[in-house]
Amino acid sequence: MPIRFTLNGKPVEAEPAASDMPLLYLLREEPFALNGPRFGCGLAQCGACTVLIDGRAVRSCSYPAEAVEGQAVMTLEGLGTAANPHPLQAAFHAEGAGQCGYCTNGMIMQSADLLSQNRRPSEDEIKEALAQNLCRCGGHNRMVAAVRRAAAQMAG
Structure with a gap:
């Protein structure tokens, strides 16, 4: 079942490959292919995968992709651009x-x-x-x- 959320200020829709798919995998794979959040430990202990969900820092490696339904997700790519960095x-x-x-x-x-x-x-x-x-x-x-x-x- 597709989930709908806002990603870096734009409304998006995606269907996780599995019901327990971590948000990190959804963000790094197609259709988004983002490189900001990284896989580090997979246990929410190192912080390399941190994203903002509704403005709060969350470890995306342990956050279920399905849980972002209706929420705003911000990755490093959404903070700023090379021409206009945060x-x-x-x-x-x-x-x-x-x-x-x-x-x-x-x-x-x-x-x-x-x-x-x-x-x-x-x-x-x-x-x-x-x-x-x-x-x-x-x-x-x-x-x-x-x-x-x-x-x-x-x-x-």
Whole structure:
């Protein structure tokens, strides 16, 4: 049975291959073929697959695709474009916060959730928000700096 939802601001319809198909698989496969959310652990523990559902960060590897019926899903691709990046995307680039890049999707999407709730987070609040997202490269300090930079830009 097809599900209808909004993906990156556009109404879409898709039929999951199986009733228990994770949202991550639906997003990465046809017809969407998105590359932002990544498969990391498959257990909702690393954060590489993070997307926003109705504005809140969700691990898409463990979220059933069928559950997005009627909801708004935002992926990294929906935040901004190369020509007009979201302040977080621009700040991560400016701070060199994506060393290997595998965790970058999750870090940015988790940060977008944080900044939607707290426009001026402290360094400790940023670290707490990103604590459950894994980065094996050790780029956390640059990521915190990027979130601070984006927060300052977004606050005006």
